[in-house]
Amino acid sequence: MHSVKRLLASHPQIWWWVATILLLALLAGLFQFERRISSAITSLNNEHLNLLSLGNSEFNRQLGDIRNSTRLLDTHIQDLLNEKPSRAASSVFRRVGSTLENVSQLRWLDLDGQEQIRINFSGFSFDLVDKEKLQNKSHRPYVKAIQQSLPGTLLLSRMTLNKENGQVVIPYEPTIRAMLHTAPTHPMGEGFLIVNFRQTELMIFLKSLSSPNSILLMADDTPQWVLHPELQKLWSGKVGGPGVDIEDAWARLASNNAVSMFVAKDLRIFSISKLAIHLSEDAQRTQTLFFIAETPASFYLELRRQALIPASITAAIILLIGAIALYRELITSYRIKMLGTRLKHEKAELQQALALQEQLREELVEIEKMASLGMLVSGVAHELNTPLGAVIMSVSSQQSRLHDLKKQIESGLRKSALDDFLQQSDTSIQLALSNLQRASQLIKRFKRLSVDRSSEHITHFNLLQNASDIINAMGPQLKNSPVELKLDIPKSIYLTSYPGIVSQVLQNLINNSLTHAFSPGQHGIITISANRQDDRVIISIKDDGNGIDPSVADTLFDPFVTSGRHKGNSGLGLHLIHQWVTQVLEGQIHVAAADGGGTVFTLNLATRVKEAKDGSQRSVNS
Structure with a gap:
């Protein structure tokens, strides 16, 4: 008492x-x-x-x-x-x-x-x-x-x-x-x-x-x-x-x-x-x-009588719960003061853990970006092998024919031999020049991608060219896959935004479909389409694969969520896409089941990204 x-x-x-x-x-x-x-x-x-x-x-x-x-x-x-x-x-x-x-x-x-x-x-x-x-x-x-x-x-x-x-x-x-x-x-x-x-x-x-x-x-x-x-x-x-x-x-x-x-x-x-x-x-x-x-009035009177019973029970339950809660509050209130110091200590530890987690997350983001860029480098190197090999063969053949010409000059050159040399030389030079131009185009595309991804500045660029560059850079990866990639983007769509982030988002979504949407050896189609609606651009990446794993459907954009952990996937790809789209590109991203099977990711992006209020460009390292 x-x-x-x-x-x-x-x-x-x-x-x-x-x-x-x-x-x-x-x-x-x-x-x-x-x-x-x-x-x-x-x-x-x-x-x-x-x-x-x-x-x-x-x-x-x-x-x-x-x-x-x-x-x-x-x-x-x-x-x-x-x-x-x-x-x-x-x-x-x-x-x-x-x-x-x-x-x-x-x-x-x-x-x-x-x-x-x-x-x-x-x-x-x-x-x-x-x-x-x-x-x-x-x-x-x-x-x-x-x-x-x-x-x-x-x-x-x-x-x-x-x-x-x-x-x-x-x-x-x-x-x-x-x-x-x-x-x-x-x-x-x-x-x-x-x-x-x-x-x-x-x-x-x-x-x-x-x-x-x-x-x-x-x-x-x-x-x-x-x-x-x-x-x-x-x-x-x-x-x-x-x-x-x-x-x-x-x-x-x-x-x-x-x-x-x-x-x-x-x-x-x-x-x-x-x-x-x-x-x-x-x-x-x-x-x-x-x-x-x-x-009749009897219905309303009976209705009120029947409603009064559960209402009284509800009020009594609330009173009982309130009394129990009040009693527990009185009994346990003194423990709160004792827990205060302990909570402060745990808060400091939690802040340290959060700081460490943020640091690790930023490192994982950089690793993910470098992995994507490394994949592009590997693809470009593979693509360069073919035109450079053809150039080497053309130059080598030309060198051999030049050596033969010198011998013929010493022994007495015939006009037919000279004409044959000139004709073959022209063909070799044209072949070498064509393959060098092809190699030059590959290097320019890769340069555009690498410069865009290293830049944090807003740029006016063509969406079709941006998508084409990333697809060309992923050529070797797509050649080894039974999946076909289709583009349906009008040439007239231009964005004033971050081209590197846009290409990174498209690459991650294509890789996500290649990795998760299709079983090994399964044929399929990935379609990238876009259309402009006033000051917005709607981009859809649709595949006709196996659909989304129900176990991850509700948490698809959360960090470290993946159905391919056994394949070495980190679960950061879609999370980074969500961060880039919503925080950098001023847009939204939605995922849904596609008609006829498969999955469709829909991006709703601003055609003109606003600069930060302080005049600086917003960070793209989200």
């Missing part, structure tokens, strides 16, 4: 820690609570969106079917009447209307709105209305609308309940009327073909879309309920309706085209979307329907 008091006295800030732990526990509990609520709401939102989308798409599909069916019915009527003009129009209407189950009524009205034919359909039965019972419908809004249209126009009425003789048909039959203004050339003459499409099956289907957590409701712009689980609320716009039943959610539509996951005052959750029905094909007449996904 005394030791605890002493610890508390030595840590007066402990009460701040306690307050912090309590605050963290509260925040963690709230975060867990909100996360659970948010996750469930997101899932519910997807459910709502699915319900609304299905409702919208099904209703639009039904409207399309109505338009198409109406025109098909008219075409069928015309075909039957034209086929046999003596055929009674009523029998044709009866025959055509029976083909569609959702047709409840088929009528023909003259231009004054007077019914000429009316047939009622119920299932597969029909009822031809007597002429004395036919009515004049010119006072009905939908008839007035079609009377004002041109022949060929197809209009749809608003979805309403079907009425007969002024009375609503019971049970309710939601109906959409399709009205077609026929042309004077129609067998029935100019008039109006009106088809009542019963939407009862559609309403049943939309009602079936409801899920365990949500139900789908539907209202029109009266507003009144068109689809609702309580039958007494259907089509009762004068009393109740969505403006009363879901007052706060419905009110949000005044300033929004849609409502998403709105939690009402009674904790019910609503999502509402509008559907504008085009009653005419020119979209001038419309009716607005509202599809509403509703989730």
